[in-house]
Amino acid sequence: MKKVMYNQFGDESVLEVVEQPVPAIENDQLLIRVKAVSINPLDWKVYGGEMKLMSGSTFPKSLGIDFSGVVEQTGSAITRFKVGDAVMGLLDVFKGGALAEYIAVKETDIALKPVNSSFEEAAALPLTGLSALQIIDQLAVVGPNQDVLINGATGGIGIFAVQIAKKRGARVTAVVSTKGVAEAQKWGADTVVDYTKQPIRQLNQQFDAVIDLSTRLSFSEAKRLMKQKAIFVSTLPSPVALISSFINNIFSGQKRKILIVKPTAEGLTTLTKLAEADLQIVLDKTYPLSNVRGAYQEARRGNILGKSVIVLD
Ligand SMILES: NC(=O)c1ccc[n+]([C@@H]2O[C@H](COP(=O)([O-])OP(=O)(O)OC[C@H]3O[C@@H](n4cnc5c(N)ncnc54)[C@H](OP(=O)(O)O)[C@@H]3O)[C@@H](O)[C@H]2O)c1
Structure with missing residues (x-):
């Protein structure tokens, strides 16, 4: 599978799309086929090396905090989700890893995607x-x-x-x-x-x-x-x-x-309910994974309304 990784701190030129094995899941994990991942200012602060204290300085590192996707496989201890569920969620903000075709997550990292939101919109919501x-x-x-x-x-x-x-x-x-x-x-x-x-x-x-x-x-x-x-x-x-x-x-x-954001499963579920009621999600641009460097360059320049999102095939 394709995944975005980097081996040194720097600007967008350090970001590489590489081939990696699909992650194997533990009993308490789910495998998600990722559909979209949003771009956050925190991303370039981490790959730029500004957050070394929190992210650590070992490589390789992964990119991408919040995502939407479809449950592909469930571990034996999973009770709240089933294969085929459309979900959204977020990973550790300093470790990232959502910019990949498949990710392994815990039940508490995700909530059902709002039924009225596209995968692109849902990826823009969690963080x-x-x-x-x-x-x-x-x-x-x-x-x-x-x-x-x-x-x-x-x-x-x-x-x-x-x-x-x-x-x-x-x-x-x-x-x-x-x-x-x-x-x-x-x-x-x-x-x-x-x-x-x-x-x-x-x-x-x-x-x-x-x-x-x-x-x-x-x-x-x-x-x-x-x-x-x-x-x-x-x-x-x-x-x-x-x-x-x-x-x-x-x-x-x-x-x-x-603010030191504290992700919780309850908070994600609240967001799903708010979006299904009337909370509006605003998307600026979407980009293919192959243009990950260009996407982050544009986002870092600013002048964006709402969120930009990277879409996986
Ligand atoms: N501590 C935490 O736990 C945590 C969690 C999430 C995010 N954050 C941080 O929170 C900040 C906001 O996140 P975000 O996702 O909302 O970022 P964002 O999408 O980049 O929004 C920042 C906004 O600031 C506006 N802006 C730029 N210069 C301005 C100025 N001089 N006066 C007034 N507004 C100005 C920009 O508007 P224009 O482009 O139109 O100027 C933009 O809409 C980021 O620094 C992010 O890293 C922290």
Whole structure:
């Protein structure tokens, strides 16, 4: 079978499509024939070597976090899925391995694919959907009538964060570039700010929650956009950021929280239900596996609405 692997850290030129044996499954595993895999910014941070502390520095390494596919084989201890089920799921975010024709997974790594989503759409849901759920419900704890600012609102996490914050009854201000203005309005944002025309640092409003998905807004810059009691959420965990947020949160009403996504089977099932209700998944481009380098080059340049996905034959 074909699988994407790399033998050194670097840019997209290190990524190779290689032949590997189809994995053998244990009793508590399922074999999945992969149909689609989404592209995440975390991928290039890992193959670029920025995440060595978490990913380790041994090679070869594999690529691809979230996927959709069909159950091909089940181990004897599997009870919740059967051969032929259409599923979606995610692998360890720092080890990856989903960009392969077949993968071995545990039952807790997957949920049934939403019946109304294509395989491409379903592959775009797990990591960013779980991140959005965790940010809105557990970190920012968004509730009715709160004012929430989402910076980077039409990226992978942002589109889901806007929709989920609206479901919780919040008033959402979405910060996007020009091409995302209509999209953010479509997903229910009450106010849309085009950051290419109006820098958010100049906004004259205070929010209950400021959620930065762009990685370009620091906590000290965000403070003037926050009410006296408010929460700032960012997505780049580092030892320094975690320690300083812990100390800040003891003394200040302006709290700082950092996403470290925790995948759970329950969270995946919640996403399936949300997508089957009305959560919209937005796909930018799809690419064949043979163009994996080009796909990641384009994604890394940015300017993407929602998610890009690699489709396996
Ligand atoms: N810690 C964790 O557990 C965890 C888990 C998942 C993801 N993450 C991280 O979370 C971040 C967001 O993930 P994602 O999948 O949503 O990424 P994404 O799809 O790349 O979205 C980022 C968004 O930021 C916008 N942006 C860029 N520059 C901006 C600026 N100056 N002002 C406002 N917005 C700007 C981009 O919009 P334009 O292209 O239109 O400018 C884009 O929509 C990434 O850094 C990812 O690595 C962390």
